[in-house]
Amino acid sequence: MKIAITGGGSAGHVVPALSVAAQLRQGGNELVYFGRGESIEHDYAEKAGIRFCPVPSAGLKRYGSWSNLRMPFTVLRGIGAAWQAMRRERPDAVMSKGGYVTVPVGIAAWLCRVPVVIHESDHSLGLANRILARMAARVCLSEPSRSKPPRWLARKTVVTGLPLRHDLADGNPDRLRQQLGIQPGVEVLLIFCGSSGSHRINAAVRSQLDQLRNRFAVIHVCGKGKLDPALDGLPGYQQVEYLHTDMTDALWLADLVIGRAGATTLAELEALGKRAVLIPLPASVSRGDQLLNAEAYAQRHRGQCRVIQDDEALTGGASLASACLHLAGAHASFSRPDPTVIHQAANRVADETLSVARPRRRRRR
Numbered sequence: 001m002k003i004a005i006t007g008g009g010s011a012g013h014v015v016p017a018l019s020v021a022a023q024l025r026q027g028g029n030e031l032v033y034f035g036r037g038e039s040i041e042h043d044y045a046e047k048a049g050i051r052f053c054p055v056p057s058a059g060l061k062r063y064g065s066w067s068n069l070r071m072p073f074t075v076l077r078g079i080g081a082a083w084q085a086m087r088r089e090r091p092d093a094v095m096s097k098g099g100y101v102t103v104p105v106g107i108a109a110w111l112c113r114v115p116v117v118i119h120e121s122d123h124s125l126g127l128a129n130r131i132l133a134r135m136a137a138r139v140c141l142s143e144p145s146r147s148k149p150p151r152w153l154a155r156k157t158v159v160t161g162l163p164l165r166h167d168l169a170d171g172n173p174d175r176l177r178q179q180l181g182i183q184p185g186v187e188v189l190l191i192f193c194g195s196s197g198s199h200r201i202n203a204a205v206r207s208q209l210d211q212l213r214n215r216f217a218v219i220h221v222c223g224k225g226k227l228d229p230a231l232d233g234l235p236g237y238q239q240v241e242y243l244h245t246d247m248t249d250a251l252w253l254a255d256l257v258i259g260r261a262g263a264t265t266l267a268e269l270e271a272l273g274k275r276a277v278l279i280p281l282p283a284s285v286s287r288g289d290q291l292l293n294a295e296a297y298a299q300r301h302r303g304q305c306r307v308i309q310d311d312e313a314l315t316g317g318a319s320l321a322s323a324c325l326h327l328a329g330a331h332a333s334f335s336r337p338d339p340t341v342i343h344q345a346a347n348r349v350a351d352e353t354l355s356v357a358r359p360r361r362r363r364r365r
């Protein structure tokens, strides 16, 4: 079969999309990725060796912005580009992982009668998935819905779990420890805030570096363009913009993680049994799912997780440092993850996609 994958805007969508892609490829299926040109999805698809079809798209800014006026026209252009690519590529199904780029792709697939499977990681459907749910053949969820869905939606919904990064079972923490020159026995604090980093959390961490470095070797993933050159070479502190292939090793190496509460990040921390200080994205700048994600994680991992609100208290940084010191040395439940469990959700989404695929005739290239 030939499957088109789409999903983008942030790694929280792209990482799971690629783990489903890896399962599909293992089963001998042909892949093509639909996403925005020069984007995070383009980088990841290229690294995974998946052919890429660029599709223009734009999302709605939650704070009033003039660019919202242009958005419908960009989406229309995107539908046109995706429609043309769909007619050329003739995929048998589309697996759509969320993010605004999926809207023109999903609509074009629906117009071309290509079955679409969507996956939602969060507690409630994101805007793109809400738009595509009616057109989708299948709606995959990470966990059972908290509210009763309408009958038309319940009929096509399946709970698959959240596809975890496909190399999560293969971490090699010693390699990274050696590469970064961290002494054996020193506890490692890994800080990363989703895929783009957070100015506010970076500032809070930097204001407490002396305390944190006293207790931990600190690996700070700051986000693109968010490094502080003044801190280069500071003993016990390493800053990087982004971790690509090293991310799994960093997750394995970390004794404690400071992060946002994106669903993909939390699923990774959960799979590896990591202690965490979570600072969920506030409802003022999101639809509030991270608050629910963080609360649920803290309840499941009592004594191993602290949740701090992103407010004035965070800006001072002291609450962040004291939460880290409180959790330092706490008993952690890390265990080597079982690869079958790691690949389970990606496998299920791949199976759902193949089950709705409609084989079509393709022109010979």
Ligand SMILES: CC(=O)N[C@H]1[C@@H](OP(=O)(O)OP(=O)(O)OC[C@H]2O[C@@H](n3ccc(=O)[nH]c3=O)[C@H](O)[C@@H]2O)O[C@H](CO)[C@@H](O)[C@@H]1O
Pocket (backbone or CB within 6 Å): 010, 011, 012, 013, 015, 098, 121, 122, 165, 192, 193, 194, 195, 196, 221, 241, 242, 243, 244, 247, 260, 261, 262, 263, 264, 265, 266, 268, 281, 286, 289, 290
């Ligand atoms: C601001 C926003 O809308 N965030 C949403 C976005 O999260 P966003 O994409 O920001 O973040 P997530 O925490 O869900 O996932 C981040 C992913 O990036 C990876 N990573 C991160 C940093 C790095 O240097 N290298 C790397 O590989 C992480 O391992 C993880 O796989 O999608 C999630 C899943 O739908 C939602 O729950 C979040 O609410």
